[in-house]
Amino acid sequence: MTKPIIEVKDLAKNFGKNQVLKDITEQVTPGQVIVVIGPSGSGKSTFLRCLNLLETPTSGEVDFAGENLTTLDTKRVNELREQMGMVFQSFNLFPNMTVLENIKLAPMKVKHMDDATATKRAHELLKQVNLDDHADAFPASLSGGQAQRVAIARSLAMDPKVMLFDEPTSALDPEMVGEVLSVMQQLAEQGMTMVVVTHEMGFAKSVADRVWFMADGYIQENSTPDDFFSNPQTERAQDFLSKILM
Amino acid sequence: MKKRLVLFFALLLALVTGFTALTTTANAATDNSLTKIEKKGTLVMGTSPDYPPYEFQATVHGKTKIVGMDVAVGQKIAKDMGVKLVVKSMSFDSLLVALQTGKVDMVISGMNPTPARRKNVDFTHTYYQGGYSIVINKSDKGIYKNKDSFVGKTIGAQTGSTMYNESKKQTSGTTVKGMTSVSDLILALQSHKIQGVAMEKPSAQAYVANNKELAAIPSDFNLSASDTSASVAFAKGSTALVNKANKSVDQIKKQNLVNKTYLPAAGKYLKTNTVNTSMFHYWKAFLTGVEYTLIITVCSVFFGFILGVLLSLARMDRGGVFKTALRWLATAYVEFIRGTPMMVQVMFVYFGLGLIVNLPALTSGIIAISLNSGAYVAEYIRGGINSVDNGQTEAARSLGMSSGATLRYVVLPQALKNIWPSLGNEFITLIKDSSIVSIIGVSELIFQSNIVRSDTYRGVAPIAVIMVLYFILTFTASRILNYFERRMQHD
Numbered sequence: 001m002t003k004p005i006i007e008v009k010d011l012a013k014n015f016g017k018n019q020v021l022k023d024i025t026e027q028v029t030p031g032q033v034i035v036v037i038g039p040s041g042s043g044k045s046t047f048l049r050c051l052n053l054l055e056t057p058t059s060g061e062v063d064f065a066g067e068n069l070t071t072l073d074t075k076r077v078n079e080l081r082e083q084m085g086m087v088f089q090s091f092n093l094f095p096n097m098t099v100l101e102n103i104k105l106a107p108m109k110v111k112h113m114d115d116a117t118a119t120k121r122a123h124e125l126l127k128q129v130n131l132d133d134h135a136d137a138f139p140a141s142l143s144g145g146q147a148q149r150v151a152i153a154r155s156l157a158m159d160p161k162v163m164l165f166d167e168p169t170s171a172l173d174p175e176m177v178g179e180v181l182s183v184m185q186q187l188a189e190q191g192m193t194m195v196v197v198t199h200e201m202g203f204a205k206s207v208a209d210r211v212w213f214m215a216d217g218y219i220q221e222n223s224t225p226d227d228f229f230s231n232p233q234t235e236r237a238q239d240f241l242s243k244i245l246m
Numbered sequence: 247m248k249k250r251l252v253l254f255f256a257l258l259l260a261l262v263t264g265f266t267a268l269t270t271t272a273n274a275a276t277d278n279s280l281t282k283i284e285k286k287g288t289l290v291m292g293t294s295p296d297y298p299p300y301e302f303q304a305t306v307h308g309k310t311k312i313v314g315m316d317v318a319v320g321q322k323i324a325k326d327m328g329v330k331l332v333v334k335s336m337s338f339d340s341l342l343v344a345l346q347t348g349k350v351d352m353v354i355s356g357m358n359p360t361p362a363r364r365k366n367v368d369f370t371h372t373y374y375q376g377g378y379s380i381v382i383n384k385s386d387k388g389i390y391k392n393k394d395s396f397v398g399k400t401i402g403a404q405t406g407s408t409m410y411n412e413s414k415k416q417t418s419g420t421t422v423k424g425m426t427s428v429s430d431l432i433l434a435l436q437s438h439k440i441q442g443v444a445m446e447k448p449s450a451q452a453y454v455a456n457n458k459e460l461a462a463i464p465s466d467f468n469l470s471a472s473d474t475s476a477s478v479a480f481a482k483g484s485t486a487l488v489n490k491a492n493k494s495v496d497q498i499k500k501q502n503l504v505n506k507t508y509l510p511a512a513g514k515y516l517k518t519n520t521v522n523t524s525m526f527h528y529w530k531a532f533l534t535g536v537e538y539t540l541i542i543t544v545c546s547v548f549f550g551f552i553l554g555v556l557l558s559l560a561r562m563d564r565g566g567v568f569k570t571a572l573r574w575l576a577t578a579y580v581e582f583i584r585g586t587p588m589m590v591q592v593m594f595v596y597f598g599l600g601l602i603v604n605l606p607a608l609t610s611g612i613i614a615i616s617l618n619s620g621a622y623v624a625e626y627i628r629g630g631i632n633s634v635d636n637g638q639t640e641a642a643r644s645l646g647m648s649s650g651a652t653l654r655y656v657v658l659p660q661a662l663k664n665i666w667p668s669l670g671n672e673f674i675t676l677i678k679d680s681s682i683v684s685i686i687g688v689s690e691l692i693f694q695s696n697i698v699r700s701d702t703y704r705g706v707a708p709i710a711v712i713m714v715l716y717f718i719l720t721f722t723a724s725r726i727l728n729y730f731e732r733r734m735q736h737d
């Protein structure tokens with residue numbers, strides 16, 4: 001078996017008295033696409049944000065490429081975050097910069113890439129997400145689907161080893177969901193390691209290698225999409241599926 | 247860390263030596279006062295140049311300079327010591343404080359050696375024995391005869407002067423109104439706000455000679471010699487210096503230099519001054535005012551902004567004991583500065599900080615206003631940073647940007663855009679509020695206008711000129727700020 005790129009060991013996270021994550025131990029191997037599903041408020045976002053330390057775990061370990069993030073200094077954490085792109089439900093594009101500038105900012109300021117190289121790379125990425133004609137637009141003029149594709153391109157500009165998606169299509173009008181999912185599917189086909197929190201069951205079925213079902217602070221099930229959707233093991237999952245598939 | 251420690255000790259040392267130096271000059275070291283001046287090679291004279299013919303500003307070959315009989319006295323003293331005279335102007339009220347805090351070495355400003363003042367400074371023998379007159383409107387000449395004719399009326403005098411105190415003491419039923427500058431008093435007289443202005447005889451003569459609307463009457467104040475004479479003031483305990491200066495003063499008296507040479511010379515300057523009293527003739531003085539107002543404002547905005555950013559960050563940083571202490575300090579600073587008048591802060595920096603390091607007035611002014619502005623800017627910036635959605639920070643951090651880079655490239659530009667109108671207001675306010683530093687003698691617009699007023703004996707015109715100038719400055723500034731605001735609008 002190949003070495004895991006992300007290893008989570010006994011991860012727990014409390015917000016005050018609220019135990020959101022209780023005890024999670026899982027692994028992601030390179031090239032895998034993991035889809036995390038579960039009821040609202042079950043801690044999916046919190047889990048994802050613990051992976052790149054946007055949230056500091058209360059206890060336990062998050063290893064990335066063999067390094068335990070929770071023990072590293074800020075500088076090293078910053079370096080490892082470059083290798084984990086993150087896409088947010090609300091896009092979080094920088095409104096005061098053009099699409100091109102949004103994509104170029106981190107490569108230039110963090111990797112100290114020169115302007116010409118960064119521009120060239122940004123245009124390539126924009127072509128990949130079918131938005132090269134919007135390079136000079138400001139985020140406010142984009143539709144939700146376009147904005148989210150720019151956000152994906154912006155993350156890819158740092159050449160990450162893993163991409164984390166937190167409900168990337170939940171804020172979109174239904175007719176725009178497809179364009180974002182197809183970009184994500186392409187990315188999966190190119191071999192990108194992905195952890196995706198989503199309610200898009202079609203995407204989970206067709207693209208995921210594993211489905212993690214999260215509820216009550218635990219990963220209740222870790223199985224292939226086929227097994228999960230046709231034969232859920234826990235009552236919690238059966239209940240969840242019956243609600244959303246109806 | 248090490249560097250910081252070194253700086254800290256250097257500061258401490260400066261503080262300690264500053265205070266020891268102070269106490270020693272006050273007590274024992276009487277005799278190095280003269281040596282110190284001789285070593286320095288300059289003798290700094292403080293004066294309030296709005297009191298012709300004692301001291302006033304005149305335009306000589308296109309340059310403004312302070313002249314008058316007091317300056318001639320100062321020159322004689324400096325020459326006899328073999329050093330160069332440097333004349334520093336400030337408001338009359340500030341003169342003795344400036345002397346005590348070492349901003350100036352001596353004060354010659356038509357100052358009477360009253361017992362109260364003697365407690366704080368040392369005086370030379372008197373170099374001039376004057377008397378008081380009351381200046382009135384010529385049209386009132388029949389009505390008022392002397393100080394006792396003003397029952398139910400108002401007399402004006404320069405605040406902090408002997409005339410002011412005596413007018414209060416020696417009249418009954420008369421209101422005494424104090425103003426800082428004599429030109430303001432004359433203006434008040436001519437606009438019938440007050441009916442007379444008490445001032446020293448030579449000054450009264452100068453005003454009457456230069457303004458046909460005015461007349462002088464005897465004051466008939468009952469005065470001791472110390473109230474009508476003028477002396478040179480030195481810091482308390484500088485006996486050697488006083489003794490040396492006394493030799494010059496005695497010569498001046500013996501040879502009657504004041505009446506024979508100094509007053510006539512001063513009179514000549516007065517004539518050249520009043521030949522052309524059109525405001526255009528004084529464009530250079532106003533230009534200097536605009537220049538200094540801009541220097542003060544721009545520097546203060548710059549440093550105030552940097553200070554504001556640092557303060558706001560300190561206030562928002564959560565963490566260990568060190569950060570908590572820093573946050574507490576920053577909060578206390580902001581509250582304290584916002585809770586005290588800027589004028590007091592300016593005086594505190596100039597005179598108070600002056601005990602430790604001798605800062606020029608302009609630098610003190612810029613420091614004080616920057617310190618003040620920083621506190622206000624800090625609050626704007628804190629609000630601005632809070633107004634930027636947290637998702638922006640998270641997006642930047644998830645791209646691997648450090649917290650510093652996130653702040654600089656992502657959060658601050660957006661925060662700045664949000665608070666630009668408030669910052670713009672602060673800038674405009676500073677253009678206007680920078681006028682406060684006129685009290686410590688920085689030649690910004692207000693200060694310059696006061697000089698032009700006492701130069702030309704015209705009360706209103708210079709005020710009108712600077713009003714227009716201030717408006718041009720603030721209007722231009724707000725146009726420029728609007729331009730940038732528009733350029734920042736993308737969404």
Ligand SMILES: Nc1ncnc2c1ncn2[C@@H]1O[C@H](COP(=O)(O)OP(=O)(O)OP(=O)(O)O)[C@@H](O)[C@H]1O
Nearest residue numbers: 015018020038039040041042043044045046047167
């Ligand atoms: N910063 C925070 N401070 C306090 N409580 C938080 C914080 N973030 C999340 N929580 C709480 O943790 C719990 C899990 O939240 P989380 O956002 O991880 O759930 P989720 O599974 O992503 O839900 P959703 O499907 O609605 O996005 C919720 O009860 C939430 O209120």
Ligand SMILES: [Mg+2]
Nearest residue numbers: 044045046167
């Ligand atoms: Mg969520």
